[in-house]
Amino acid sequence: MSKIALPLMPNPPVSKRCSRFAAGSRSDAGFTLLEILVVIAILGLLIGLVAPAVLRQLGSARTSVVKQSIERIGSVLDLYKLDVGSYPTTEQGLKALIAKPSGMTAWNGPYLKATDVPADPWSHPYSYRNPSTRPAHDYDLCSSGPSGPSSQDGTICNP
Numbered sequence: 357m358s359k360i361a362l363p364l365m366p367n368p369p370v371s372k373r374c375s376r377f378a379a380g381s382r383s384d385a386g387f388t389l390l391e392i393l394v395v396i397a398i399l400g401l402l403i404g405l406v407a408p409a410v411l412r413q414l415g416s417a418r419t420s421v422v423k424q425s426i427e428r429i430g431s432v433l434d435l436y437k438l439d440v441g442s443y444p445t446t447e448q449g450l451k452a453l454i455a456k457p458s459g460m461t462a463w464n465g466p467y468l469k470a471t472d473v474p475a476d477p478w479s480h481p482y483s484y485r486n487p488s489t490r491p492a493h494d495y496d497l498c499s500s501g502p503s504g505p506s507s508q509d510g511t512i513c514n515p
Contacts, residue, residue, distance in 0.1 A: 418477040422499045439464045
């Protein structure tokens, strides 16, 4: 029998990283504590700059929603007036748009799909007053704004 000679294959190349591990030298893999702290500081600065802008946008969005809601409820009050002949009294309030007030014959409601009087974006009830205390207005339909009913600051009323 004759021997067959196989060609010699060179050893595959060893990367520098592997050779460092093999030699037991210090590894550069991963991040240092200083690098991680720098990234965290940069993220903190970005959040500190962006968060106030986002919160301002949220506040202005709620104000826009409450103005649109007041206009929508005002349109519903106008429909009520067309049917009944007058706006609801202060005592009847906005509840008259959902449930028929006693003694009404021309009421064609409910005028709102909701089962309860709607609340503003800050979950405060709208205040309704008829007759209006403001000149050239038939009624007052107002939201107390973000500060709530205890304060008059930020009150938003029908135009």
